[in-house]
Amino acid sequence: MSRIRTLIAGLVLMVAPLGYVPATLAEECSRQRFAESDFIVCTIDPATEDLRLFWQDDEGAPYRTFSAVADRFAESDQTLALAINAGMYGEDYAPIGLYTENGDEKRPVNTRTVDGPPAAVPNFYKKPNGVFFIDGDGAGILDTQIFVAKQRDIEFATQSGPLLVQDNVLHSALIDGSTDRTRRSGIGVCENGIVRLAVSDGVVNFHDFARLFRDQLECPDALFLDGGRGVGLYYPPLRRNDFSWHGGYGPMLGVVK
Secondary structure: OHHHHHHHHHHHHHHHHHHOOOOOOOOOEEEEEEOOEEEEEEEEOOOOOEEEEEOEOOOOOEOOOHHHHHHHHHOOOOOEEEEEEOOOEOOOOOEOOOEEEOOEEEEOOOOOOOOOOHHHOOHHHOOOOEEEEEEOOEEEEEEHHHHHHOOOOEEEEEEEOOEEEEOOEEOOOOOOOOOOOEOEEEEEEOHHHOEEEEEEOOOEOHHHHHHHHHHHOOOOEEEEEEEHHHOOEEEHHHOEEOOOOOOOOOOEEEEEO
């Protein structure tokens, strides 16, 4: 009888790992549904995962594709585990706002104001916009004006807009029930500094996208990254290696292993 019990116990140990997902895979992405829209959400712990920003190669040329970034790390026996577009950019693929990589500020903060009704103001300039950053204390998202006022040593930073959620309050320009629906991507900083990335699989309006972060992902602060043709995700387990319809991406954010 004892031999049978030992055999059964051994079989359990052999079978259990087949459905087991290690807790250390904090970057794992999963499909979620909210407000009748589908999303892919990735959860990252910057305290244990190597979360970085990428824009240019060693010769100063924009990477433009996730594959180019993945190839760069493969050369040094590293792996790009996941990546997402990381903010808005111009026709030259340069960030239109603040961009800091490895402590080097490559693009200055953009404090320009564009006046007009909300529908006529480009998304980046719907104030308040904001900055996602990583410093010695971890990850954060701040209103651009607050970020500028606080002097700090920044390792990585990307500026975008609008600021979807600030201290659990939705941006005032977001309209409940809006018919302005498109693909969208964003980033939230949640409890204990956990970072959550979200990419819509279909179309969603700004209001519901902001509520996804606040009400389902429980992120008190969230920043819009881009919409429409600029949305993209790299995550091989879900067979995602998106390419921007603009001809490529500007800044990208990802986890390196």
